[in-house]
Amino acid sequence: MIDPKLLRSDPAGVAANLARRGFSFDADAFSKLDAERKALQVEVEALRKQRNDSAKQIGQAKARGEDPAPLLAAVQNLGDSLDTASQRLDSAQAELSALVEGMPNLLYDDVPDGPDESANVEIRRNGEPATFAFEPRDHVEIGEALRGIDFEAAAGISGSRFSVLRGGVARLQRALIQFMLDLHTNEHGYEEVYVPYLVEPHAMHGTGQLPKFAADSFRTDGERELYLIPTAEVPVTNLARGAILDAADLPLKFVAHTPCFRSEAGSYGRDTRGMIRQHQFEKVEMVQLVMPEDSADALESLTGHAETVLKRLELPYRVVTLASGDVGFSAAKTYDLEVWLPGQSAYREISSCSNFTSFQARRMQARFRRRDGEKPELVHTLNGSGLAAGRCLVAVLENFQSADGTVAIPDALRPYLGGQSALKPQSSA
């Protein structure tokens, strides 16, 4: 949520910023609606005062043993007019908050302008895409040869966009996750957390997935309205919901491994082959809660933490700054890490690192206090994948393949696989 005070004081400036996203904010309509709301609020409060005063007088009259009847008569119609006015106030407030909650975060000035991902700006690369003496296969072929990925079995159980992993490949994914968690906790100062995979609507609302993007997530069908988390960002960031933290405790840095569930509505036909775009995938997520003045630097270091994973795994990648039209709803600025996939001869997103400034914190009232007695301020929240384990598995399979179908294990992972140095193809039974 954008600061309502800023919306009132500089609606034109907000509109100009959001226009860079291609989001149109009607500043005049907002100001008019807000003025209406104010007038109604003043009216309602005046009526309430009248009612409170009368009630008080009635009480006093009764205490003195006087007949309260004339006073009662005087307030007879007050209730009705109060009801009417407060109903109008409620609907004005509902309209206003729907408007404000539907507005994306303000962009940082250094976000490059552009309508979509084609305008994203590459800022650095690491590693060289390997050249193969043969036609590199994609992970689907590699996985089948290893008898390690079974899409047919998954389809039989859950339909399209699911996968079953077996044997060494399943273990390789687990090793990746372990490696990432150990790296972030031991070397980058994150605290590992284990969190619920089903969350209530208010948690989804806090991080910005609701109300606007309900269709992107899976919702349970039972008596309780629960959502399968689309990312660990939701439960982990919500750890600070309603909190008033001590400045001395900041920054808070959490890392969690969770499965992620996405409905992928509207992505029909995209990445239908393989495990690039699934309804369920594993991800290690980093979340930081920091003081406002530190969030810009924190985004750089958080992105660096994600990059370290790729460096240690010897995977070629590049970092891009998302263009204004491609930045997500809640973010003020986002870097994507894109890993090289030989099977596609393309860089593909494997991590997304964002600074949400106070946008999520305001929604979930996550605050901190600089000193005793001072007013609490909103924290800034950030998160980034560190990394998407499913896509990382794809990247390892494709980048470390050899002509005979063997896949070498990156050195960094071998301790997690009992020293194993390669996955060998299996002859089909």
Place this chain on the structure above:
RNA sequence: GGAGAGAUGGCUGAGUGGUCGAAAGCGCUCCCCUGCUAAGGGAGUAUACGUUAAUAGCGUAUCGAGGGUUCGAAUCCCUCUCUCUCCGCCA
């Protein structure tokens, strides 16, 4: 799954439908007195929103949440949530 108890300000804990935003104690802040391994006295001590130059006043709301009854609800009624205890069942 069954049975019961509870939820009040930073904490503990009162509260009869009527000056209750809420007693008292603790804690904290300031002042006074006093003077030194102290004690005593006094005042103050929630948050949000509106109004405003104002973190001054004033107003409104908030006693787990949401409804209802009433001129008036912390107090009565309904629904829900959470916490605790016991039993059962499990990982």
